[in-house]
Amino acid sequence: MSVARAAGAVLRPTQRAGISLVQHRAASSHAHEDHHDDHHHEEYHDSNVYEPEVFNTPFWRRVVVAGVGIVAFYKFAPEPTEDTLIAKYIKSTMTQPEFWKDTAFKHLVLSAQGSDETLLVADAKPPVVHRYRFPQRFEQFSPHSNPVGIKLTVDDVVVKRD
Template sequence: MSLARAAGAVVGPSKRAGTTLLQRRAASSHAHDEHHHEEYHDTNVYEPEVFNTPFWRRAAIAAVGIVAFYKYAPAPGDENPIAKYISSTMTPAKVYQDVSFKHLIGSAQISDDTKLMVDAKPPVVHRYRYPQRFEQYSPHLQPVGIKVSVGDVVVKRD
């Protein structure tokens, strides 16, 4: 708010009592007309919007090339020089089958070796609390027909 308007609001409020809010708002929106006398001029230089730019030329050439390719391209089953060249430079499928089969055999051997190593366990050793009992058995009080021979048992001393 300008200083003059503020002074007028303080000094003479009785004169303005009859003005409505709408009139005051309209007056305040046009208070700075001195700034609107200048016209805005765009100083940028724009190229004319035409369809003969290099982009549209290339797009039209590409579209014609794509249409010609689909119209004159050979069918998938037809023999043509490009297909012959590609088939002559390719490695036969039999070579890849042999390599794949050798890889399968090698993978199976490695998996068998891995399973053998994972499932490997030390030999079962029966440890008795009192191994000297083999030497202390009584030949008496044995039932008829049962004869226990412990002669071939070797007791290891740890």
């Protein structure tokens, strides 16, 4: 018993008279000792009925038949180099390897084209806009003091007002 519980039991008055302060364990190993000894003197009888353990059940018959079938298959099966009816049928119904090679190449080309288009869209940026601090300077240039042979025109420049 902890010290706090013992102090609480001593300091708190009990509500019912005659209750002891020490509690007994309800699951004591000594409480049922006489009853426990009675089971050792009786014999235990199993009432279940078990089937005899024999090897002529359907499971074991199937195992033996399957084993004989596998051995016979490996003994009488044709060698891999021989052309059998089944091999000829499979070969006639299979698609030619050239078809699969061409299909795989077309798929490769289309996949590369799709990845190029995806990169183009992913790397797309809006056009670069040059913003000048004083755009009115375009309208104030001097046609004098230019080098010979260079004609400077800013007629096609449009100044946007934000």
